[in-house]
Amino acid sequence: MSEPSAAPRPVAAPIGRSTDTVPSPDRAAEFRAALVNSLRADGKITTPAVEAAFLTVARERFVPDDVPLEQAYAVDDAVVTKRDQRGVALSSVSAAYIQARMLEQADLRPGMTVLEVGSGGLNAALIAEIVGDQGRVVSVDIDPDVIDRAAKLLDASGYGSRVRVLVADAEHGVPGEGPFDAIIVTVGAWDIPPVWLELLADTGVLVLPLIMNGVTRTIGFRRAGGHLVSTSIEVAGFVPMQGAGRHEERVFLLTDPNGKQVKLRFDSAAPEDMSPLDGVLATDRTEVWSGVTIPHRTSFADLHLWFAWHLPGFCLLTVDDGTELADERGTWFPFGAVHGAGFAYLAIRPAPEGVGVEFGARAYGRDGQLAATTVVEQIQAWDHDGRHTEPVFGYWPAGSDENQIPADASVMNKARGIVTISWPPRA
Known part of the structure; x- marks a missing residue:
């Protein structure tokens, strides 16, 4: 299915x-x-x-x-x-x-x-x-x-x-x-x-x-x-x-000056107060670039996974036709983050060498620069610690001995247990 x-x-x-x-x-x-x-x-x-x-x-x-x-x-x-x-x-x-x-x-x-x-x-x-x-x-x-x-x-x-x-x-x-x-x-x-x-x-x-x-x-x-x-x-x-x-997401709508919307979907840890983002799509947009590149036609699905585990305020997004983002399809991906009064999302541009693309972030809002910088910092962390390595997952049912969880593992709480992920050190 x-x-x-x-x-x-x-x-x-x-x-x-x-x-x-x-x-x-x-x-x-x-x-x-x-x-x-x-x-x-x-x-x-x-x-x-x-x-x-x-x-x-x-x-x-x-x-x-x-x-x-x-x-x-x-x-x-x-x-x-x-x-x-x-x-x-x-x-x-x-x-x-x-x-x-x-x-x-x-x-x-x-x-x-x-x-x-x-x-x-x-x-x-x-x-x-x-x-x-x-x-x-x-x-x-x-x-x-x-x-x-x-x-x-x-x-x-x-x-x-x-x-x-x-x-x-x-x-x-x-x-x-x-x-x-x-x-x-x-x-x-x-x-x-x-x-x-x-x-x-x-x-x-x-x-x-x-x-x-x-x-x-x-x-x-x-x-x-x-x-x-x-x-x-x-x-x-x-x-x-x-x-x-069934698990319900929390969904928030950002409306642009033309009444078109960007939808932010949070699986967990959604911000309690989204009011700082009111009118955020009417603000000037900023960009921050990471220096991390990838060849054309190369999967980077492990970056999405890294974001899900390590990017504060992580969310998925969908956009209405007619929004600025919709007009720029092909230059960004539906993974973003909320940081205070800023909203950022994963973006790409041609790599300086012309052999692939460079990852970065575009952002809106008063805290847009901080939000974009947060995304870029995690791109760089993934490039250093998570790229080209297959993580190991664990699941620890409620009542398990949590002292046995590896010290280097990241932890995600679920209703009936704990999921862990460990990224092996790069050779």
């Missing part, structure tokens, strides 16, 4: 153009082979078991009938299957790259018992292929419509007897099931419910998209004593969890 990742990724090359709602089996098989080749080349598929599952399961049977093969078999495209009254995605078929990566993260084997949280049908079919006839797959979702659709599609695709689908709020467990060798969560989770740890076998793997101050990473966790430690990390975005596990 993922949404497309913000980081651009290669897309499986289409083989011709299909507009048929019922494509021929041969054409679909060609698309499956092309997708697998792309996922293998990109390092998302690394084992024969996941490769065989992707070559076997027909993705086109789990997307709406009007979705062409090119989209169904694209590497990076999620397909929305249900929206609310406002058009917000509630359920989707996950992008192929993140499905493959999560299956690899889960380290699945024949005969395993696996829980999927967040249903749709396709991912459960892939899991069923890997664990085989001696394995067991349970797929749950809080939405009866989603479960009804998944059950029908699994039956029609020959997996109805191999996957048990249930309407349940996984926050409260799965009655009569468990323990599980793997739990794969396909909705954005702000926290880890204690019941998931109760359901997870001692040697099991928990794979989930964990939301940390608005930035999501799909993390594979294993037990390490009384806490969890990450074994793998992937960049992805997901439809957020509903039900008891």
